[in-house]
Amino acid sequence: MAEQEQHEHDETPKVVGEQPDLSRGTARPITVYGNPVLHREVKDVTAFDGELSALIDDMFQSMYAAEGVGLAANQIGVDLKVFVYDCPDDDGVRHVGHVVNPVLEEFPKDRRRVLDDGNEGCLSVPTAYAELPRPDYAAVTGQDKDGNPIRVEGTGFFARCLQHETDHLFGFLYIDKLSKRDRKDALRQMAEGTARYATAPND
Numbered sequence: 491m492a493e494q495e496q497h498e499h500d501e502t503p504k505v506v507g508e509q510p511d512l513s514r515g516t517a518r519p520i521t522v523y524g525n526p527v528l529h530r531e532v533k534d535v536t537a538f539d540g541e542l543s544a545l546i547d548d549m550f551q552s553m554y555a556a557e558g559v560g561l562a563a564n565q566i567g568v569d570l571k572v573f574v575y576d577c578p579d580d581d582g583v584r585h586v587g588h589v590v591n592p593v594l595e596e597f598p599k600d601r602r603r604v605l606d607d608g609n610e611g612c613l614s615v616p617t618a619y620a621e622l623p624r625p626d627y628a629a630v631t632g633q634d635k636d637g638n639p640i641r642v643e644g645t646g647f648f649a650r651c652l653q654h655e656t657d658h659l660f661g662f663l664y665i666d667k668l669s670k671r672d673r674k675d676a677l678r679q680m681a682e683g684t685a686r687y688a689t690a691p692n693d
């Protein structure tokens with residue numbers, strides 16, 4: 491997911507989660523709208539090995555190179571269910587981590603469903619933003635790179651990120667959730683803009 495246009499950076503944010511080793515991994519070009527790998531459900535991860543670990547290193551590098559706050563594996567052309575994130579919530583807490591085989595939990599029945607209508611953007615729809623209402627709370631279950639079960643929950647902008655990244659792995663971009671008119675407008679913004687990071691050509 492792309493950073494908010496007018497994101498306010500906290501001077502000393504609290505960080506929750508893992509600390510990626512940025513001495514490892516290589517940034518790869520980002521796939522964009524129209525690339526088939528973004529428009530279908532990708533495969534479950536079944537091998538929790540060094541290759542998966544190296545993929546996650548590359549995903550962190552790619553996300554930071556593109557200045558994103560979240561990245562799904564198919565955004566670097568890999569057909570596997572993994573995403574990484576380094577994303578603030580609305581309380582200024584920075585959440586950093588990865589989730590393998592994520593599944594979005596149903597919204598809890600005992601929680602008041604509040605829709606947050608913030609702006610959303612995506613590294614795979616470069617330079618476009620659109621307002622998209624989403625629940626202000628989300629939780630995903632999945633596994634870590636060693637296959638241990640994990641659960642990640644978040645509020646505000648981070649809840650948006652968890653939903654956005656899980657959607658990617660099932661073949662959906664945020665623009666697929668917009669009205670026809672807003673979707674068209676987002677694609678027009680993308681056509682008129684130029685990404686500030688390396689993208690993979692659609693051929």
Ligand SMILES: [Zn+2]
Pocket residue numbers: 491492611612613614654658
């Ligand atoms: Zn995205």
